[in-house]
Amino acid sequence: MTHAENTRSRRNATVTEVVLPGVVEPEGLEVRTRPMPAPGSGEVLLQMEATGVSFAEQQMRRGKYYDQPAFPFVPGYDVVGTVVEAGPGVDSGLLGRRFAAMLKTGGWADRLLVTAVDLVPVPAGVDPAEAETLVVNGITAWQMLHRDARIRAGQTVLVHGANGGVGSTLVQLALLAGARVIGTASPRHHEALRARGVVPVDYRAPGLADRLRAAAPHGVDAVFDHVGGAGIVDSFRLLAPGGTLVSYGTAATRDTPGSSRLPVFLLFGRLALWNVLPNRRRATFYNIWAGKRRAAQFRSRTRADLIQVLALLADGSLTAPVAARIPLDRAAEALRLAESGTVAGKVVLTPVP
Template structure:
């Protein structure tokens, strides 16, 4: 039966997860010129949504809106100017918002095809998380075989993909995580460090006396200085979040601007080290075609690695879209490894 209505989850304001609203019985979106209608098969709960419900995401839209940073689904219909050959294909897209719905109209130019043999939930774990990990590792830090890297949050959505890609590139990986995740990290080949019980900088210096070649830091806050100081000469710090300020009050822009300021100052120092604040959306506004080409190329590499088994999808849980509040609570609990996936 062809659907005539769709469901979406709305974030009405700064609310607890139980304040999310499920709206059903809505008329299906009609794809405009250059767009397609995608039947969503999987969408995820990322750190961005956790920040958005607190009003803490740097450039989130005004409330109310539909969250959902990325999705995987099947093209159901094509709008004017889009070739009919897209219909029936499984695709992935980064949306930033709007993904928590059963059906979404998207620009065809923003879609990346998912290889046969990769399930929707598996692919979903690798969209924004995999793309972020790939670009930080290969486009920013340019990690090579024989180097040593430090990954904070090695059990998380981005971190779990990042450590696998780094190991696949021949790097030695040190990963911070709570103790419950250490056995799983050791099984991958990661040297774990317990950020709750150990002095992380001291322990990393024991493991890498000469410093590490790259640090991937999603935490931000005061600890970002420790990440910088742990770098070996010529090393690279990639900061890609401000998890330390998730529950803070005040300006949502200030933590990001503070990180940008530190990065700018550190890059002026004549010590050969480099620092970046990574934004997966960088370049979209000024060079959209180049941005899309790079996204398509890099995400295709991630999907290929997933298809070959070089990286493993870490699905922490799959929950129905109507249980988005429960999914948000689970993702925020810090007890799961990988990504919580919503299945409309």
């Protein structure tokens, strides 16, 4: 399509997007339309096929995500879609192909601009909603397991929230690596976890630390903790000598009033203190955007890890449970469902029919 044809075709074309206007309940999300943008140099216009509802958006609507932009903005941490237009300097061979991209914000739109170098190809035959569940979740799980904790066959790991988006991916990757996995979850998820080969532990019942210690009397080689709060102390104490605590969130303080940064700073201080004490254990905080200032290296590492994860999905080694597929204009319903804690898998937004 020529530039003139593109100009004529978009005169009446619009983008539908979901805007987070401020600290609101899910029903406060706003569905808006605006003129469809043209891709600039190095950009593509992506037709969204799936975008996710993650814990990040749950924090953002409360104003609790550590480095979220100023309101109003369009949420949407990641996206899978098809390239429908390429800007100047972009290979026209990308047109019509399906890609995944990690954005942090902007994904809750039926069409959006994406920097071409951030696109990662989705293998043929892979369902776009399933691929979407493994963009941020898959990169996070892969990097924490293989780059941070460096888990090997025969080791034992503890995954908090083993039924969640990142947790369920961590469980599968750890099992594929030959590790023994203990996972905390509510009882309704225990049967499914046992079927995978996980030792499930009810995180709500009294004496959680004692029950986890009973499941691993000699300690564990890694703990993956998205909860934070006071419970992070028990996570660290469960480590065997040489073990690694990977903290990657502060879910315990999601609904706590006050500064969004204070819980993070307190967590960082605690982790730093443990690392200077002579305890033969290591504590780290995982940030998926770490190293972004070295853009080429960051993109190369992120791309390589996501390609590996999507390849495992394509060959059936990894599953990506989709809890629900909900049209974009019902984003409030999708966010409410994701926050309910009643579903297994990820809630995915799809284009409006």
